[in-house]
Amino acid sequence: MTENFEPTIIGFTCNWCSYRAADLAGTARVKYPPNVRLIRLMCSGRLDPAFVMKALAEGADGVLITGCHPGECHYLEQNYKALRRFLLLRRTLAGMGIEPGRVKLVWASAAEGVRLANEIATMVEEIRALGPLRWPRWHTWNGLFIEEKSRAEGVPA
Amino acid sequence: MTTQSPSTNGKPKFAMYWAASCGGCEIAVLNIGEKILDVDANFEVAFWPVAMDAKYKDVEAMPDGSILLTLFNGGIRNSENEEIAKLLRRKSQILVAFGSCASEGCIPGLANLSSSNQILDTVYSTVSTDNPQGIRPQHKYAMPEGEIQIPKFYPVLRTLDQVVPVDYYMPGCPPESHQIAAVIDLVIKVLHGEAQLPPKGAVIGAGGSTVCDDCPRKRNVKLIKKFVRIQDLEHIDPELCLLEQGIPCNGPATRSGCGALCPQASAQCIGCYGPADGVVDYGARLVAAFASVIDSNDPEEIEHILDGIPDPTGQFYRFNLAGSLLRAARPAWEG
Numbered sequence: 001m002t003e004n005f006e007p008t009i010i011g012f013t014c015n016w017c018s019y020r021a022a023d024l025a026g027t028a029r030v031k032y033p034p035n036v037r038l039i040r041l042m043c044s045g046r047l048d049p050a051f052v053m054k055a056l057a058e059g060a061d062g063v064l065i066t067g068c069h070p071g072e073c074h075y076l077e078q079n080y081k082a083l084r085r086f087l088l089l090r091r092t093l094a095g096m097g098i099e100p101g102r103v104k105l106v107w108a109s110a111a112e113g114v115r116l117a118n119e120i121a122t123m124v125e126e127i128r129a130l131g132p133l134r135w136p137r138w139h140t141w142n143g144l145f146i147e148e149k150s151r152a153e154g155v156p157a
Numbered sequence: 158m159t160t161q162s163p164s165t166n167g168k169p170k171f172a173m174y175w176a177a178s179c180g181g182c183e184i185a186v187l188n189i190g191e192k193i194l195d196v197d198a199n200f201e202v203a204f205w206p207v208a209m210d211a212k213y214k215d216v217e218a219m220p221d222g223s224i225l226l227t228l229f230n231g232g233i234r235n236s237e238n239e240e241i242a243k244l245l246r247r248k249s250q251i252l253v254a255f256g257s258c259a260s261e262g263c264i265p266g267l268a269n270l271s272s273s274n275q276i277l278d279t280v281y282s283t284v285s286t287d288n289p290q291g292i293r294p295q296h297k298y299a300m301p302e303g304e305i306q307i308p309k310f311y312p313v314l315r316t317l318d319q320v321v322p323v324d325y326y327m328p329g330c331p332p333e334s335h336q337i338a339a340v341i342d343l344v345i346k347v348l349h350g351e352a353q354l355p356p357k358g359a360v361i362g363a364g365g366s367t368v369c370d371d372c373p374r375k376r377n378v379k380l381i382k383k384f385v386r387i388q389d390l391e392h393i394d395p396e397l398c399l400l401e402q403g404i405p406c407n408g409p410a411t412r413s414g415c416g417a418l419c420p421q422a423s424a425q426c427i428g429c430y431g432p433a434d435g436v437v438d439y440g441a442r443l444v445a446a447f448a449s450v451i452d453s454n455d456p457e458e459i460e461h462i463l464d465g466i467p468d469p470t471g472q473f474y475r476f477n478l479a480g481s482l483l484r485a486a487r488p489a490w491e492g
Contacts, residue, residue, distance in 0.1 A: 053440075084451050088463055
């Protein structure tokens, strides 16, 4: 099942660093897997933990949060806020049965296109190893057990 | 009871039902004191299992929409809960998700952290249970007289609006009696043409802001180095914000309406009034709020401080798990 499984990863990037790192990776033609869908925020401190939960609840297999290196935040120290939220969020998600590896925090400056590309490639392989998350699509849920069949066959729920 | 179409005495009909709940909501309704006489004066009680005898078939026999107001408390845990929710939706003009269970899952919703088997193990197979033969409830059982059934236990508890459309929500575990009385006053005024109902989908009998806004404690934007359990503290500052004293208080995300009773009594808000207006996910809002008071930028030290919240999922979703974005932990839906 995991052989042909292509993880879907939602990546939240900071306008001032990691988004530019991704941009740089593109300009420099650095290749990285297409599994990550990047969403630009003004700052990693803008990341509401609800964004991560919504992504996981609606089909993402993992979430990558990226921001400026500690001490380099465009808004002084909001990346530290992101760090604290991330650490607490990861514990909260663990209680819901979501492996800690599915949500990751990575620092990347605007100059680190290669580093970001490598981090993305690493994360894709890590999520591939974890397998699909397959969180139930609750709005279509019939109230009974999740169908064993669709899970075993790897059909998206 | 042989109630037939519209009403035998001209009064509009009232119903109250309990699904997966504790009965506290019914007590809260009775706690409105003499106001209950206004209910009796203005309504005919058509169906209220906790207060009077009634049969489901009597409700089924009523014309659709013949009950004006139904207060539905409790979550949807089994097939009986679901069946009655759908029945009362058909028969009622106004269906209110009454109390935390029906609105957001509440304490019964915490079972969404466990699988059905884990729940049944806890109930039927722990040392405190006298069940030497290990008997477990069966959905169907063949008797000599024929097959009998009990309601089917669902893997995940759902809120009322996850099963049927809901007109209004009334939060609280249980809703405060003065809020219930205010809502009853409003409905009676509407009956007499003196007031209008709020827009469909509104939260009634509560405020829109947070418990913090009603809390008289002082907030100094002080940062903390550790979280503490309230019972481990010898002294609680009577004036300072509880969260700023390291006590995990859920006030920042919780809807106002209770009058901030708990923090005023030096007990942390546990969040029974559910998410405030604009809160997408109750637990996510608390993750953000709690992370904001931690006074550290060092990952190791932050982790150490977070050890002071031993069960973050339970802390942040004590009342809201079934109503949250993720709704249920993996063991529950994987079975």
